Amino acid sequence: MSAPPGTRRAARAFIVLLIGLMSLVTAPAPRATAAEAPRFLLVAGTASMNIGVLRVGADATLSPVPGNPFPTGFGVLSLVVAPDGRTVYVPHAGDGTVTGYRLDDAGALHPISGAVAALDGPPTAASIAPDGSHLFVVVGGVPGHVVSFAVDPSGALTPTGAPPVPVDGLSAVGMAAVDPSGRYLNVVTYIGNTMSRFAIGDHGELTPLGATPVELGPVAPRFTPDGRYLYVSNEFGTDLSGFAIGAHGELTRTPGSPYPTGGVPHGAVITTDGRRLYVPNAVGGSIAGFDIHDDGALTPLPGSPYPAPAGTMPGQVALHPDGRHLYLADVLTLHGTTMVHSYSIRPDGSLAPTGAPDTDTGVIMSDGPVVALTP
Template sequence: MVKRAVAGALAAVVAVGLAACSSDEPAAPAAPAAPGPRAVYVTNWASDTIAEFGLNEDGSLKSPAISLPVGKGDTHPQASIRSRDGKWLYVGNWGTRDVTPFRIGADGRLTAFPAAHGPAPEPVTPSGIALSPDGKNLYTANFSNGGGGTVSHYRISADGLPHGVATIPAHGRGTTALAVAPDGRTLVTANSASGDISTFTVAIDGSLAWVTTVATGKGAFFVAITPDSAHVLVTNSLADSISYLTLGAGARPALVSTVPNPADEPRGLVLTAKGDRAYVANFANGTGPGHITTFTVTAAGLRQAGPAVATGGNGAEGIALSHNGRSLYNANFNTNGDGSVTTYPLAADGSVGTPRPPVLTGGRQPDLTSITLPAS
């Protein structure tokens, strides 16, 4: 898992990121997702389980969590994402190198379908996951145990099931995460072991073509793309910094600035719907106190907004923002104990309020892209 790799190879380097771009006209984004069940899902890497939480009206989690096994024979669920129509949960499995689709019932309960095996050449230790804006293509970032990272492409058929298409080089080492631009034309990966990001154009059929690789900082771990598809943010986990880049025509990135991060080992990153604020989860080696840091985002760059806020747990990494922008969530890795989720109310100006006490996930070591929220 990314954490174990961080304790070893990843402790030396960690990567994230991914965006998509294409010279072809991409498919139009799908209509807004249906509300679907108000359930939150969290993957527990070390327990091979998925925690299901109900949501209260104020955004807090209903406890205790319902613990569900990951797909039959699958191990180390690392990353998860909900389908655009809210009917499926896709889980990338670090241990078994595949993607398990789960049908989401009206009551929020999950039904596992057979896993889609990673397309050849077989991906190793898939870490991050992303969907195209139209929901027809799914991608995983493959850490490759800190070696040459790869990106796997799956197509989503009309029945909601993923099917492996191709696995291509990420042109960086230790690829931990990826993101697809909202306009569907660019995909960006974060390569932690080599401290850089790679950009790809995205064709109309979802296939990828590498454009370039650009250094950002030691341990480039996670990547996010602004809603206008014009800028990229990268957490440099081992440099304790955040990089800000423009994303030009043809998926050509240019580094604008790199700013210090006021907490230890930034990893997970989420942007508001307007793209004017970024929230960062800080891992602190999985044993030190986790923190959330906040930055304002403008065309000129990033600026720290307020002090770091303690999570009440250890090893903050996964992070997610509610659809209405009123609640923030982070998963606490808690290396030597059970995983947990901390919820924060957000003020109208986006500032982080006093965190609620962490709620246990019923499993161990929720990882990087482990939290999946309702679409509305």
């Protein structure tokens, strides 16, 4: 005997309601949109085998995330954040490996399965392609060389199979950068005065294009966002070298290069509009700021260089995407652990301390390009 129509309708309504309630329970929580995605500042400790992660608030203030700092290998001289803003690669010169981590929305770092690669020497730097498809690692030596890895969507690393390419000069502590087009890799040799250029193939293979002379002690090459100019900090020369980049990656010096910084410069940063450059002076206790002209020449910003806090050795700088804030991380400090200091960028490009308290990263000695801000 069948149930009355009213009973059947009531049963169907109950089932629909039950399914709806179950979907609310089992559906995944909505993911943060790009505008809501949290932003983090990462600072590695060269001497302390860990990575500090600071959350960047909506007002650009900094605070350590829960669990900070996070363990990693020994001798970190470079730290790279992939274009996705959540995949992080860290070469360890002390144990000859490069390791990948996933950064979650709380700011915690988690090792990625398949993202630990053993190398045949101490890795001193890494650089990633703009599309995130390949990672290039500089291995120190006399001469040093560059090896390449394909990056899986999971973040796992696979050797491309391309032979390592030697770096010109004494490259015991080479540093690298891929240009914004993803077509060229440039590697500077800290113990020497050369910059090697390589063309990047479709599968991550590298073709040497020759070497360009630079001043002594070159570190941390930086491209303008449009890929037209390249700047190199010269630690032994207390200045910056500027180069215009030709259609085939060839380099010619910009007018007036090199440019004095007022101290011993570490790695520079360039604003997203390509109009200004800032570089910390590790010896000199300051940050130098420059206008970038249409021909690539640099002229000091008003009041440059800007003093760093007393008792600190400025190491690396990072720019907030809002274009109004800059962060300075120490190499060494009397405080012991690396501190991050916040600056406001005025409309004319000059810098002023924000007055916000300095933020402790919990790591010790941050030397090299070991500071990165997620997109």
